[in-house]
Amino acid sequence: MRNVLYPSLMFLLLLITVSPAMAAKNEKTKTLATKIDVQCVQDSMEKRDAVIGASWDSYSLAIKQALGTRKDGLRAAWAKTDAAMIKPAIQRVWTQFKRAKTDARKAWLTGKKTAWKTFYADRKTCGRTVASQDLTTEAVDADTN
Helix, strand or coil, X not given: CHHHHHHHHHHHHHHHHHHHHHHHHHHHHHHHHHXXXXXXXXXXXXXXXXHHXXXXXXXXXXXXXXXXXXXXXXXHHHCCCCHHHHHHHHHHHHHHHHHHHHHHHHHHHHHHHHHHHHHHHHHHCCCCCHHHHCCCCHHHHCCCX
């Protein structure tokens, strides 16, 4: 009987001790949630992702245009009748293509960086604890080129 009674009493004692602490923790979580303007956070995220999406669309369009320009330029270079003119024309096309790619990438990265900076600033107005609730940074977008 003692083998059953002792563990049962210990379990009850544990429940009595832990329950108030758990209730206090739940109250603290509820209090934090009420200090956050959820709509503000959602609007900030929406704005950030819209800018990132638009920047990506611009990047994609710039690359497609650069590829089209490269194709047309190479076709024209190879169509030259003077063999001495072909090589410089090809080099010029590749140089222009590389510059267009670099410019597109810089614009994409700038747009993404600006979106995240704006998000961080907007998020601060949504409540003191928002930043500690979501520790995500722009590093999550780093693998998207």
